[in-house]
Structures are given as structure tokens and as C-alpha cells.
Amino acid sequence: MAIAMDIYEKIRYYREHTDFSQRNVAKILGISRNTVKKYWEGQTVPWERKPGSGRKKDIITDEVKAFIMKCLDSDRKAPRKQQHTAHKIYTRLVAECGFEGCEGCEGCEASVRRTVAELKDKVTNY
Structure with missing residues (x-):
């Protein structure tokens, strides 16, 4: 998480114009010593961000949501024990639709599970 510019400027001021230690500066500013250490030398600046993880943003497409809704609609008439679980x-998404998610990621099933829970809430609330 990036810090506010005024905090960064204060850290740099204390570094250049005082004999305070990093620990004292952290105590004065009320922030973590790790944060002070990160910005102490000035090599890291809060306005430069690291590039993203490269992960796809939307692995749950409209087609996937439509398939999930189709499964949930068929579950309305089925007995409770025969209804679809998120797993x-x-x-079924992997087998029938060729769903790959984000290439070998373990979190894709979790994304489907989360989407199923959200859509189940919408279906039961209406």
C-alpha cells in the first residue's frame, strides 16, 4: 500500500535534516518501521507502482454465468440431495464447456464457488 505524499516527504526530511533513527521517525509519524525503512533511502517512491500480477481480471464470463444459472434453474425442481454443488x-464447466479459468490456477474453482454463492442468493431472493 502506498503512503501519502506528506508522510513520504516527512520521512525524507527527517532523514536529510535530523539525526533521528528510523525507529524514532516511525514513532513520531505513527507508522510502521518497515514503512520508514522502505522510503528512508529514497529508492522507493510512493507514486511508482509495481506492475500487476498479470492475472486475468474476468475469468467468470457471461457464458460461464449463463451456464451456472442454467444449473441453478434446473436445481429448483430437483430434490435437495440432487441439487448441484459448486464443485x-x-x-461440469470444465467437462462440458471447456472452461480453463486462468491456466492451472487453483483459485479458479474458488471463483466459480464464489459466483455460484452470489447467484444462488440472487435466485432465492427473487
Whole structure:
């Protein structure tokens, strides 16, 4: 998380114009010593961000949501024990629709699980 510019400027001021230690500066500013250490030398600046993780933003496309809704709609008439679980919906997505998610990621099933929970809430609330 980036800090505010005024905090960064204060850290740099204390570094250049006083004999305070990093620990004292952290105590004065009320921030973590790790944060002070990070900005102490000035090699890291708060306005430069690291590039993103490269992960796809939307692995749950409209087609995937439509498939999940189709499964949930078929579950309305089915007995409780025969309704789809989120894991079963995920395995059907992989088998029937060729769903790959984000290439070998373990979090894709979690994304499907989260989407199933959200859509179940919408279906039951209406």
C-alpha cells in the first residue's frame, strides 16, 4: 500500500535534516518501521507502482454465468440431495464447456464457488 505524499516527504526530511533513527521517525509519524525503512533511502517512491500480477481480471464470463444459472434453474425442481454443488458445477464447466479459468490456477474453482454463492442468493431472493 502506498503512503501519502506528506508522510513520504516527512520521512525524507527527517532523514536529510535530523539525526533521528528510523525507529524514532516511525514513532513520531505513527507508522510502521518497515514503512520508514522502505522510503528512508529514497529508492522507493510512493507514486511508482509495481506492475500487476498479470492475472486475468474476468475469468467468470457471461457464458460461464449463463451456464451456472442454467444449473441453478434446473436445481429448483430437483430434490435437495440432487441439487448441484459448486464443485459439481465447476467440474461440469470444465467437462462440458471447456472452461480453463486462468491456466492451472487453483483459485479458479474458488471463483466459480464464489459466483455460484452470489447467484444462488440472487435466485432465492427473487
